Amino acid sequence: MSVYEYIVRTKNLSKIYTMGGTEVRALDDVALDIRRGEYVSIMGPSGSGKSTLFNMIGGLDKPTRGTVFIDEVDMAQLTASELAFLRCRKIGYIFQTFNLIPVMTALENVTLPMVFAGLTTDDALDKGMGLLKIVGLGERHDHKPTELSGGQQQRVAIARAFANDPAIILADEPTGNLDLKTGKDIINLLKQMNEEKKVTVISATHDLKMLDVSDRVVWIRDGKLERIEEREDLDIQIGQMEGEED
């Protein structure tokens, strides 16, 4: 199979909710192309549709209309097993609320995707410890999420996202629950992984700190793409983001 320039493509992507007679367009005819190895930030205020777009790209929800192509394959055509395979091996997810399994230790959390991928226990443990060391949590591998701070939990989540060497990392408000300094550390970690491992990073966020590390920024408002800016054109207009700053 040939290598395509665009790892993710959306076409006429729409998500429409009908609430008691009125139509709410969470996403309205969105067309977005993302290149391999890019670091793209999808930015917009709350309710702009960035999380909905995130869910569509990540296969976490089905669109009302339109298509999402991952390497030119229509996601809607995938069977449940194929979708699970995609999520297990090709996409890594990072969430605002970390979403670690509470009864498992950090190491067990990181190695869980590896279990699904069929790695032997020894291989999984070695790889898991390696990933935890990269994110700086080697000594805390046997801590449960309740014994870790927010920033540490997010680092474990990042390590977990890289468990099966994915091609795409999807991050939904990764710094949303973190303070300024921790947020910066997490963003730098993501950028480091993006550069070292050549992974495409797609981040839905309203954190302006993300602007520095993004190759492209997609601004979304009311379900529509407002504008797309390349790194060179980035012009931070903080005052114009409606009350959204950390």
Add this chain to the structure above:
Amino acid sequence: MSENDRTGSVMEGVAGRRGLEKQIVLPWSRAIQMTRENIFVRLGRSAITASGIFLGIAFLTAVLFGASASRLLAEIDLERIGVEHEAGELQARIIWLAAMSLVVATVGIVNSMLMSVTERYKEIGTMKCLGALDSFIVRLFLLEAGLLGVLGSASGAIAASGVMMLVYMGRLGSGGVWKAWVTTSLQLGGMDIPLWVSVIASVFLGGMLSILATLYPAWRAAKMPPAAALRSEF
């Protein structure tokens, strides 16, 4: 060509690959280990879930013990008084009580298992994001339900037996309370079923009911799109 070659197509290994199901696995040993962790790390929560099962089967056991004890007492009285038709009336009442206690047990179990699944929607959504198949989710919940079901039922049966034996000690004597175990508790389809058989059957029944009661909620939760599951606030 390495599967994890990120410069290759993402879809390599996805579309058009036979036997894809074998590519995502949940080994039984791991599933059992995860189930044990789920139960014992959250011991308090598991105890609350199991309490529905515990109480249901305890009630059923108490009713069955009472049936055997009454029969034993009736035999003792009959020997003294020589009246026979009392036994038939007694039996009808006992069948009714046992049936009701079974209904109560079922309601308690269904409630508990529904609670246990619903409060973990977020975890289920997360696991699906890590690549878990729907069948993995169902498997994990059924294992947990089975284990909790057997543990809860067995403790309920043992606790109720202990209490009932103490309660009847006065009227039956210490020999009598043990004799109750081999006395008929129920007559079903013309067969006399001794107490010890019916109590063991109740424990199995409790386990089976727990598994059955989890089946539908777990299947439905597994089928939810991850976005919806992750939105749950618990």
